Amino acid sequence: MESEQDTPFEPKPIVALDEIVINRIAAGEIIQRPANALKELIENCLDAGAKSIRVSVKDGGLKLLQIQDDGCGIRHADLPILCQRFTTSKLRTFSDLETIATYGFRGEALASISHVAHVSVLTKTKEGNCAWKANYSDGVLIPLRPGESPEPKSAAGNQGTTIIVEDLFFNVPTRRKALKSTSDEFSRILDVVTKYSIHNPSVSFMCKKAGQAAPVLSTPCLSTSAQTIRIVHGPTLAKELLHLPKTKNTQFEFEFEGWLTGANWNTKRSGGFLVFINHRLVDCPRLKKAVEALYSVILPKGTYPWVYIDLLIKPENVDVNVHPTKSEVHFLNEEEIIEAVCETVQEVLIGANSSRTYSTQPQNTVQQGSDPHHDSDPEFEEEEPREVKNLPTFGTNSGTYGGSKPSSTRIVSRSSTQQSNPAHKVRVDPTVRTLDSMFAPLNSKISTIVPPESAPIKRRRIDERVESEEGDEDENKSKANIEDDADMSEDEVEWVNEEVNTRTIDETKQKSNRERGISGGGLVRTSECRLTSIVRLRNLVKEKRHNLVSEIIKDHKFVGIVSCERTQSLIQHNTKLYLVNHAAIADELFYQLGLCQFGEIGKIRLDPPAEIKPLLKLAIVLEEDVPEERREATIQMIEQRLIERREMLDEYFSLTITEDGRIESIPLLLEGYTPDLNRLPEFLMRLGPGVDWSDEEACFESFLRELAYFYIPLPLLPSDETDATRDKERELESFQIEHVIFPALRRHLRPSKSLLKGGHITQVANLPDLYKVFESDLL
Ligand SMILES: Nc1ncnc2c1ncn2[C@@H]1O[C@H](COP(=O)(O)OP(=O)(O)OP(=O)(O)O)[C@@H](O)[C@H]1O
Ligand SMILES: [Mg+2]
Structure with a gap:
């Protein structure tokens, strides 16, 4: 006879989950931290054709995340369903996904945010007589004040949209607890703004901490990627930038362009690898690995280059619907594309090698016990950064990412350079490569420091x-x-x-x-x-x-x-x-x-x-x-x-x-x-x-x-x-x-x-x- 303890698990009845629970679980997948929410909000602004995006942050985005744009605004009639799941103005049929040229397509982002935070919207379209203000919770409109009607209220305001997200994860205590460091969250937010500003130089970005007058980051509109990189990353990195020239492949229907650092710059942080595929900021581990492998012969071990690659693939060949945060895409001909990018990167590095001039360098050595080039600023001849022109898209709706003209720059607010006592900078390890030898890459294709034709x-x-x-x-x-x-x-x-x-x-x-x-x-x-x-x-x-x-x-x-x-x-x-x-x-x-x-x-x-x-x-x-x-x-x-x-x-x-x-x-x-x-x-x-x-x-x-x-x-x-x-x-x-x-x-x-x-x-x-x-x- 079986005892009660020996009884196998009795199947429990299956019941439908409460919608609030469903939505909260779903939201957790899309919005994992403030930076994810901000990415979604920035993408909405860009989809709305904004030319100015201003971000305000309190407590790393956990207390407040406010984003204001000058885009097309949201129609008054759409406000009731704005934060409902699967409501979107960007997709009609599933086949539209094949040629999608907007960041958004699921109608899930705002809904998700509204399930884990308090959301307020102030928006005005060009045609609208006034702006409208609305508050949302769990996907639906709620009254601005207790006892009032939940309907949007008219308000004064300029064209565009301001979205205010407060108390993120107030109802998901485990998530909230996991995000302890507000400064870490703020730097992730800044990272998102930085990356989007580089890729969208025709749009002005500003990011500041709420209550502080001075922005932490500010870029002008109608700029170029090179100028924006200089603004957001500072001149130390900018002067080592090499242009990855626009390269088109008609056979596999892709093209790419970008900017990258050469042998004189490196960082111990690995986050400086920006890949935009069809304008989406994505992780592309295979491409990253392949490009970083090229650098491994010219950079000290354990250090990374800074790379920005803008890759456009025929939209039909890209599947954007593979990751809840859209941070991954699948695309056809991956191998050929990676190979082509690597080939061009290699050529650029070789070109930089032959065009560089060794100037006064005796003190330009390494900090004891560290690598020889980290955050160093060798006085190599600066190459004038060339302008990145906005790329045409293969797909429809290319107007979303319209052309840009260079303009003057504004505030330089951030530099990644860490200062160290130069008196202590000595090259102590004879096995560490010299500055010269960095330009003698060991890889077969790069190995052209003494080309065969340079016979004695x-x-x-x-x-x-x-x-x-x-x-x-x-x-x-x-x-x-x-x-x-x-x-x-x-x-x-x-x-x-x-x-x-x-x-x-x-x-x-x-x-x-x-x-x-x-x-x-x-x-x-x-x-x-x-x-x-x-x-x-x-x-x-x-x-x-x-x-x-x-x-x-x-x-x-x-x-x-x-x-x-x-x-x-x-x-x-x-x-x-x-x-x-x-x-x-x-x-x-x-x-x-x-x-x-x-x-x-x-x-x-x-x-x-x-x-x-x-x-x-x-x-x-x-x-x-x-x-x-x-x-x-x-x-x-x-x-x-x-x-x-x-x-x-x-x-x-x-x-x-x-x-x-x-x-x-x-x-x-x-x-x-x-x-x-x-x-x-x-x-x-x-x-x-x-x-x-x-x-x-x-x-x-x-x-x-x-x-x-x-x-x-x-x-x-x-x-x-x-x-x-x-x-x-x-x-x-x-x-x-x-x-x-x-x-x-x-x-x-x-x-x-x-x-x-x-x-x-x-x-x-x-x-x-x-x-x-x-x-x-x-x-
Ligand atoms: N800043 C904005 N300006 C104008 N319209 C906006 C803005 N933000 C959101 N919208 C409108 O709200 C809709 C819902 O936005 P939401 O981000 O939730 O979904 P989506 O962008 O359509 O798709 P996804 O979930 O993939 O982002 C959008 O389709 C768009 O019409
Ligand atoms: Mg969206």
Whole structure:
């Protein structure tokens, strides 16, 4: 026998819910907090063709939310059913939804609000003789004062509508309790007004706290989105704005336009992603994710860009009726649309990259322990924001979102900039990207900082000569093969491959290096060498290593190249800035790399091999102290010497010379780095007088010194090349200096004190001291 406890649940009778309960539950879905109510009210104003929308808020909208517009007003006859559920002037048949061009369509918003708050309306149409005042509760008219008739009362008033919502959620205590912070609710309200003001620049928006005279936000009418963004977000963000140009796709029938920040601006708040689809402010998580992924390569981790995308899709392809708050829409061809937007965003970011100018930046560094760009205001050249023109809609009723003309701006009331003590702003983490490197995106499409066509012109001359005499360049292109460098993205490596298209690396040696775990720019392992001369030279380097200089080099942060002509760069170590002669330091680096890998250096193969004699002939012309008549003999002698020592040169230095005097390979001291082959003749020439061939140790040392000198980035000398050509050379050189040489210095150099003494590393600023000077100047 079953006890009473064991009895399964008895089904309870199903009863129809009380209408008030139904409406209150339904209202809870649409109006979740004051900001939702405000969004609905703003949309009603815009649907009514308002040009001015004024919002007044008390206690975060919980006590009072008042919104006044100058739109078409509400007809007197419609007032009795204004707050009834499913009463609307915007939709007649279900199929109208396919081409809906108004925000509203359900006739539910005002009804919902009236079920959870006290609602008063004051409205006047153009034709009406007077304004009308009405109060609502639970969807129906109620008397203005107890004992009076609930009918609307005539009143004085201008054309348009004022809706007053009081005591929101007075009858939903759980909801009310959940919304504790009125300031949080106010900022959500402000956020809604801000976003709608950006998207509707032809409408004037004002938002203020009730009882305060000054608005918190105010925008003019007949403005542009760019101007409005500047007004509501301040100049810090505005000056980093990039225009997402209007892009049309006829195949899938959509178009978009917008504004977004570039690499110099970011925020830790994630709310700066505005997507309007057919003028509706919606969450579009997939689009957001895809766009933010593009930024992940140029912004510090954990920070976000500011993006505004105005996307218009053929209304038939959009389903707006999917979410109670209308914050989501479904649309066809989502993938294609997202891809198209991302493509254009990417192009814009690339364009910004190439058009930017690095100006004075030493102090423009990062706050200790924080990311490098947060709320920073780097002095990049400002791009003049272009005007966003109002977009045509695909659907009918496009007049709702009529055109706009720019006008003067009004009150600048808000700025998102947080101030921090600039004296404490130092870039302390060497792994944090430099300002320059932010423009070297790692993504394949963005990777154009050194485009393939920016081939080093100087190199071409030699390659061309070799080519014309020896064979076809194209055949050799595929032979290029350089291993990934730890500091280089795949595409950057690809680019290097294209540059070295006439050379290949000796695969056998490279393979053996790989087997030993050597990866050029990454690890450089010291070769096993028992030659006393080499052991001595290596010990000398170790002995001369200076602790302080080592620390500076090892933990430095690359700030930027000051001058390619003077081979000067700026680096930062802790709070100190150093001016370094990068050529001089690289000289020591390449010498040490040669010494370290002695006997096991990788090879850069010249394919086809380069004849020594013609190269020496080129070089000797510059040797003023060799008289004309002795030139031929000098060339003979140097060539002979190199051929005679070819075995040794190959075994120890990977300089491979054929019996008949052709260079098959040159040493690969640092993977990812190719010396300027235009200097090969000079290098060969110097191997004559510059190397002491008589003594083993002196020979190795002097050879390695000459080799290092061949590898360093020399000052760019005046030449008859065109500006564009020189720009390309400079761009290539800068890339190698920043992305190959400096990372290698950090990893491999054992610097001696002579670098300090020789003036190759000079402290130029100590940030705290600088700020002290500024502060005392200001006092
Ligand atoms: N500010 C306003 N100016 C003019 N008419 C308005 C205004 N606000 C509301 N109305 C009128 O009241 C009707 C009901 O508004 P409500 O917001 O409840 O529904 P809706 O906008 O039609 O649809 P939805 O529920 O999707 O917003 C509207 O259709 C419109 O005719
Ligand atoms: Mg509405």
